[in-house]
Amino acid sequence: MSEGPNIVRVAALIGDNARAEVLSALMSGRALTATELANTAGVTKQTISFHLGKLLDAGLITVEQQGRHRYFRLMGPEVTSLLESLMDLACRSEGNRLVTGPRDPALRKARICYDHLAGELGVSVYEQMLRTNILYQHPGGLQLTEQGRVWFNQFGIDTDALASSKRSFCRECLDWSERRYHLAGALGSALLTRIQELGWAKREEHSRVIVFSTQGEKLLWAMLAPQSAPTVSVQQAAVTF
Structure with missing residues (x-):
């Protein structure tokens, strides 16, 4: 096993077309809802929930709840x-x-x-x-x-x-x-x-x-x-x- 963090998981997450579209959309700095991100990525709400879960687990995005809505944004400038x-x-x-x-x-x-x-x-x-x-x-x-x-x-x-x-x-x-x-x-x-x-x-x-x-x-x-x-x-x- 090579020394240092394994980049394969993060690279695979970003390499998916739908997730890449999500991350690109969030580069605007705005917090977006799952529905807005689904429309951007051209996938269903169910599919976007799967992708957002993966990105959250990897620490690439964050989410905050306001009332009934959940807003997603990039984890940070890095x-x-x-x-x-x-x-x-x-x-x-x-x-x-x-x-x-x-x-x-x-x-x-x-x-x-x-x-x-x-x-x-x-x-x-x-x-x-x-x-x-x-x-x-x-x-x-x-x-x-x-x-x-x-x-x-x-x-x-x-x-x-x-x-x-x-x-x-x-x-x-x-x-x-x-x-x-x-x-x-x-x-x-x-x-x-x-x-x-x-x-x-x-x-x-x-x-x-x-x-x-x-x-x-x-x-x-x-x-x-x-x-x-x-x-x-x-x-x-x-x-x-």
């Missing part, structure tokens, strides 16, 4: 990260192709990955944060700089509170369509939440797409200008989408 990596490998295994991600331009530009910003815009924002010393990548991992702490606090995000939570504070996540990284962890989640609170972007209903208004995208890049602090006042930057 599962999302695993699924994104598998999507990237799937693209590579298909051989040379011009399009390495979703064909929908809106989904390629900006989408939610569990609860943080992904896609072309998510990658560009992350890389700009590295260029402007908001974040620093070192051999031990990703780190928020003192300049970055000031930047996020002026953006309305309490980094001290985030750092004290049990969740990973800040980390990079491989973007399966861009083949580069975007910001994840508690910091990435707080950033996307704040962007939506300011009215710069909104989530498309029943979709992973994040739609930025023209003004919202412009304000985001103004905040990321290569200076020691945001170039616009957040208090005056809220817009109506």
Whole structure:
């Protein structure tokens, strides 16, 4: 027997078509009912109950009861990260192709990955944060700089509170369509939440797409200008989408 955890069981669970559809649907970060997941996977309610039971036993998803309804979601960002990596490998295994991600331009530009910003815009924002010393990548991992702490606090995000939570504070996540990284962890989640609170972007209903208004995208890049602090006042930057 080989050393270390046996990956066969988890790989077999994810490898089933219906379960893969369920996991992909839950990558939106939304909690979904068994009926909604059955419709997504194209199977009966009885069949989806079997699949959900398997995923629950493996610790890939979790469930919570509210009244008569049970809502399923991914166990955490680590599962999302695993699924994104598998999507990237799937693209590579298909051989040379011009399009390495979703064909929908809106989904390629900006989408939610569990609860943080992904896609072309998510990658560009992350890389700009590295260029402007908001974040620093070192051999031990990703780190928020003192300049970055000031930047996020002026953006309305309490980094001290985030750092004290049990969740990973800040980390990079491989973007399966861009083949580069975007910001994840508690910091990435707080950033996307704040962007939506300011009215710069909104989530498309029943979709992973994040739609930025023209003004919202412009304000985001103004905040990321290569200076020691945001170039616009957040208090005056809220817009109506």
